[in-house]
Amino acid sequence: MSRNANLTPLPGSCAACAVRPFALFRVIPQARVGEIARIRSGVRLVRAGDAILDSIFTMYAGWAFSWTATPDGRRQVLDFHLPGDLVERSEDAAEVEALTDSSFCILSRERLCAFMGRDPGLAMSYVDGLTRDRARMRERLTSLGRRDAAGRVAHLLLELHGRLLRRGGADARGAAVPLKQAHLADALGLSVEHANRALAALRKDGVATLNKGRLEIMDRTALEDLAGWAGLPPPESLAPQTLAG
Amino acid sequence: MSRNANLTPLPGSCAACAVRPFALFRVIPQARVGEIARIRSGVRLVRAGDAILDSIFTMYAGWAFSWTATPDGRRQVLDFHLPGDLVERSEDAAEVEALTDSSFCILSRERLCAFMGRDPGLAMSYVDGLTRDRARMRERLTSLGRRDAAGRVAHLLLELHGRLLRRGGADARGAAVPLKQAHLADALGLSVEHANRALAALRKDGVATLNKGRLEIMDRTALEDLAGWAGLPPPESLAPQTLAG
DNA sequence: CGCGACTTTGAACTGAATCAATTTTGGTGG
DNA sequence: CCACCAAAATTGATTCAGTTCAAAGTCGCG
Incomplete structure (x- = not known):
């Protein structure tokens, strides 16, 4: 079997993107999808186990996860990233790694910010994602603390x-x-x-x-x-x- | 000693607000502080131990914390809220409680959203807070998981x-x-x-x-x-x- | 077939929970 | 100032969930 069998390429156009209904850009009406083309700064296909260095991207196919190493050599997995999730490799020390062969759509933070400045709906969608992340972390915290x-x-x-x-x-x-x-x-x-x-x-x-x-x-x-x-x-x-x- | 001794009243005007340099509105230049007056929908003073029901507010004095109860009757404290912190009583089941006698400034979510739509800097400040919250939850998660x-x-x-x-x-x-x-x-x-x-x-x-x-x-x-x-x-x-x- | 990655099982050990008091502290009212 | 009470902190003994260490067992695959 080819070593590329599980790498799913992205569609050329956001209009055909299978995960958009669940992703950051879900709020952009089909008619205006053309406008977000310039926010995409590229796509990438990575193999399971590869580190992901891009700073902001939308998972298209496959799973990834964020983690930090403890000095004693163990790991804490912070979150899992599924298709459609917006992922930011944050300032903090967290690493992002592909859990399976994955593909994702890299965004330009600068152009995304500019677009959000003009489109409050998109900004809201972004805020939504952050809020959901925080809620998920809180649930996880409760799990580790009390379950x-x-x-x-x-x-x-x-x-x-x-x-x-x-x-x-x-x-x-x-x-x-x-x-x-x-x-x-x-x-x-x-x-x-x-x-x-x-x-x-x-x-x-x-x-x-x-x-x-x-x-x-x-x-x-x-x-x-x-x-x-x-x-x-x-x-x-x-x-x-x-x-x- | 009077039962009100520890309740710190808020200043009448945001211009005189001692915590603004650390709060959501830190990005509003002094000259424009007048514009945010309409976002405030009130202030509140609460006693230690009181539940806080307001949906979005900025801590002014005192500490609060968010928590959830586990069905077996224990608590998980999710976060502590210090003066200057923006707190949202979220959709999820978390409660907010005053840890000490506290006072805070209640915001109108609607008017805040409207203002952020016009002022990207303020929106950024809000996003900043969410991102910081998430990072703090991740650190806490690592603590509970591996320390x-x-x-x-x-x-x-x-x-x-x-x-x-x-x-x-x-x-x-x-x-x-x-x-x-x-x-x-x-x-x-x-x-x-x-x-x-x-x-x-x-x-x-x-x-x-x-x-x-x-x-x-x-x-x-x-x-x-x-x-x-x-x-x-x-x-x-x-x-x-x-x-x- | 054989190797590496992953899963499973067992036994001993230990950090933290639980249970049960006891002590300390801060506030209250006399 | 003092006696008193409830809340908070502390201490000790016991138990247990989860870790650690050590080996097998299993599966996919070249």
């Missing part, structure tokens, strides 16, 4: 499934999810071994499986219960026990 | 100290930090008892203390070492051990 291993895995799987569903990349039973267990572990603050055990528990209980790049959800309710802290106590006992004021 | 208790505490103390320094609310030796140990614990995914022990270790080693609403940094280098994963292995061993590609 156990099974809950973290369940929550992340549901998050990814939801994101994929919204862009038509999944159905209710499952989706293509090319994560290795090491990605899960590094995103969730777990050791690979423990991520494996959590996944094994899900499998054994007939809740969900992650295998050969595919997520299968067999019992969504059970998965949601795990992610939402299974045995909910009765509502009247919901009062926080710390910081009670 | 031990001492490292998490050290990192959060340094983050807060840095934020306070930038707005002139601290000197190199310390700052007013009104957090209870329960806030630390709930922000860092620790039990109160363990947060206490981590803090006790910092104190015993002469690194830093948090006491009666005051942070004292006695050995900044040691604190940074803790936050940055103390015993750094030699640079050549920095290669990540998981996800190696």
Whole structure:
């Protein structure tokens, strides 16, 4: 098999872009798509495992992820980037790496800013993305802070499934999810071994499986219960026990 | 002592606002400050422990924090809000609560949006805030994912100290930090008892203390070492051990 | 076939949670 | 100024979820 088999080229024109309905430029009406051509500063195809150095781009095909290294040689995965996502390699020390063979559309920050200055709708779309990112980070934070291993895995799987569903990349039973267990572990603050055990528990209980790049959800309710802290106590006992004021 | 002693009223005019140099409107030149008057939709003074229901506002005096409850009755503190911070009570389920007696300036989202549409500089300032928030959440995520208790505490103390320094609310030796140990614990995914022990270790080693609403940094280098994963292995061993590609 | 990447399993170990008091602090009202 | 109470901080003992270390087992592929 050719070493390029999985590299999906981008269409020449934004008008034909399959991910635009879910991407930054979703707010630009079809009739005006021609105007955004100058914001594109190029496309790139990268292989799984390659570092991505471009500073701002829209994922077209494949998955990427942002991460930071800890001085003791481990990783924290900060976020996963799916087709349609706008990704910025930020000032902070985060690296971006292709998780699968990927292709994306590189933007000119300067021209994007100029365009947003003229088009408040586009600026809003950009702000939307930032706000969503922040909300996702907050959920992730809650996971790492207060969920156990099974809950973290369940929550992340549901998050990814939801994101994929919204862009038509999944159905209710499952989706293509090319994560290795090491990605899960590094995103969730777990050791690979423990991520494996959590996944094994899900499998054994007939809740969900992650295998050969595919997520299968067999019992969504059970998965949601795990992610939402299974045995909910009765509502009247919901009062926080710390910081009670 | 009067029950209102700690409620700091806001100045009548934005021109006299002490936190504007660090806030959303920092980009509006003094000469044009009059124009933003209509964006303010009110001010509010709240007591420590009160929930804040306003949807978008700038902290003027005091601290607040955002949090979510877990169904099992615990809390995850998502972020702390300091004077000058723009706070949005977001669509997501996060609550905002005053940590100390606080006062803030409520904005009209509608008029703010309209103004940003006309003033790209202000829009940029807003985007800046969101980007900073996201970066802070990412750092926090890394803390919860990969740092031990001492490292998490050290990192959060340094983050807060840095934020306070930038707005002139601290000197190199310390700052007013009104957090209870329960806030630390709930922000860092620790039990109160363990947060206490981590803090006790910092104190015993002469690194830093948090006491009666005051942070004292006695050995900044040691604190940074803790936050940055103390015993750094030699640079050549920095290669990540998981996800190696 | 054989190698490397990934997954799985087991056992020992440990950081942090939990449970259970006890002490300290700050504020309140006399 | 002092006695008192609730909130907050502290300490100790025990338990447990998750890490670490060590080996196999499995899969895709050249």
